[in-house]
Amino acid sequence: MEKLTFKTSINAPRNKVWEVLWGEQSYPAWTAVFAEGSKMETDWQVGGRTLFVDGSNDGMVSTIAAKVPNEYLSFKHLGYIKGGVEDLTSEKVKDWAGATENYTLTEAGGETSLLVEVEMEEAYKDFFFTTFPKALDKVKELAEKG
Known part of the structure; x- marks a missing residue:
């Protein structure tokens, strides 16, 4: 695994950036560069269930x-979801389960x-090197709007 x-x-301000990152309307806007129709479903509880899915409802199961x-959010990825079926135990999942994704705002x-x-x-390294800067440009654009 590589970071x-x-x-x-x-x-x-930090609270505006947080709102853009995790807002119900703005999240799909900045994450569309990863996959069209992206959305996040979460209970917002530490240790709770979070799904990151695309327009086909395929994606990742996380917590x-x-x-x-307004300062820090860390996700731990647990598995995949494909066609509504979660996979938390296959060998493919075991290769990366436990990977984290951290957002720090100062x-x-x-x-x-x-x-x-x-x-x-x-x-996935090349994909993220190309795509994440575009996503952050979109976050910047949305947060800096009037």
């Missing part, structure tokens, strides 16, 4: 590992620094 780091500076509103002078750290398999 990739992405960072951007956003001319908006919130840690949460400090604010200074009305500007927010967003740091994203993602653990992943080598096979």
